[in-house]
Amino acid sequence: MPKYMFVYRGCENCHEPEEMQKFMQLWMDWIQVGEEAGWLIDKGDGLEPDGAIVNPDLSITDGPFAESKELVGGYSMVEAANIAAAIELAKGSPIAVSGGTVEVRALANVEMANE
Amino acid sequence: MDRFMFLQRGGCEDPPELTAQQMEAGMKAWMDWVKNGTEEGWLVDPGSPLSKTGVVVNPDMSVTDGPFAESKEFVGGYTVVEAPDMAAACELAKQTIKLAGGGKIEVRKFANAGE
Numbered sequence: 001m002p003k004y005m006f007v008y009r010g011c012e013n014c015h016e017p018e019e020m021q022k023f024m025q026l027w028m029d030w031i032q033v034g035e036e037a038g039w040l041i042d043k044g045d046g047l048e049p050d051g052a053i054v055n056p057d058l059s060i061t062d063g064p065f066a067e068s069k070e071l072v073g074g075y076s077m078v079e080a081a082n083i084a085a086a087i088e089l090a091k092g093s094p095i096a097v098s099g100g101t102v103e104v105r106a107l108a109n110v111e112m113a114n115e
Numbered sequence: 116m117d118r119f120m121f122l123q124r125g126g127c128e129d130p131p132e133l134t135a136q137q138m139e140a141g142m143k144a145w146m147d148w149v150k151n152g153t154e155e156g157w158l159v160d161p162g163s164p165l166s167k168t169g170v171v172v173n174p175d176m177s178v179t180d181g182p183f184a185e186s187k188e189f190v191g192g193y194t195v196v197e198a199p200d201m202a203a204a205c206e207l208a209k210q211t212i213k214l215a216g217g218g219k220i221e222v223r224k225f226a227n228a229g230e
């Protein structure tokens with residue numbers, strides 16, 4: 001079964017205190033459903049807004065990048081029959097229903113390299 | 116030890132034509148990197164490149180089709196490492212760039228949400 005990465009962006013109201021609790025509950029429910037059904041292979045995590053970029057010349061640009069709405073806020077990994085099925089799973093994600101976007105990307109096959 | 120995600124930024128715009136020999140050497144370098152990282156314990160997940168196409172699910176449940184390869188925010192692949200701090204994680208990213216002969220890596224600390 002193909003694996004897909006969900007790349008989360010721009011979930012601004014997830015960080016409002018009053019929304020946070022509601023969001024955490026939705027998130028935990030979603031994880032439970034996905035793990036029981038077997039399609040959630042890695043619930044993933046949020047990523048802290050500060051970070052660094054290592055450039056091709058090995059120089060380092062420090063974050064934070066928090067002002068960018070393009071900032072990757074977190075990720076999960078799912079398994080689905082095809083991209084259409086993965087999109088349906090993404091629609092159920094608490095990120096999408098909380099005002100963020102979910103980018104759905106197939107993992108390129110590198111099993112060979114991992115052997 | 117903290118976990119960090121490497122997000123490879125930008126696609127390989129002009130992939131060089133490789134001979135079978137160069138490809139084999141590249142694959143071997145990659146496998147050695149995975150082996151070293153696993154043995155030394157800092158490589159949590161060698162990760163994977165992500166396919167160039169994909170979709171974005173928006174908060175209103177509309178779906179925007181990719182590809183996004185032209186975007187500078189394009190995530191080309193990911194890797195998960197473990198390091199004592201951001202500076203050490205950046206050193207591992209430098210190693211990766213040297214091995215790959217180029218590229219740009221965004222280094223982001225895991226938020227450990229819900230842990």
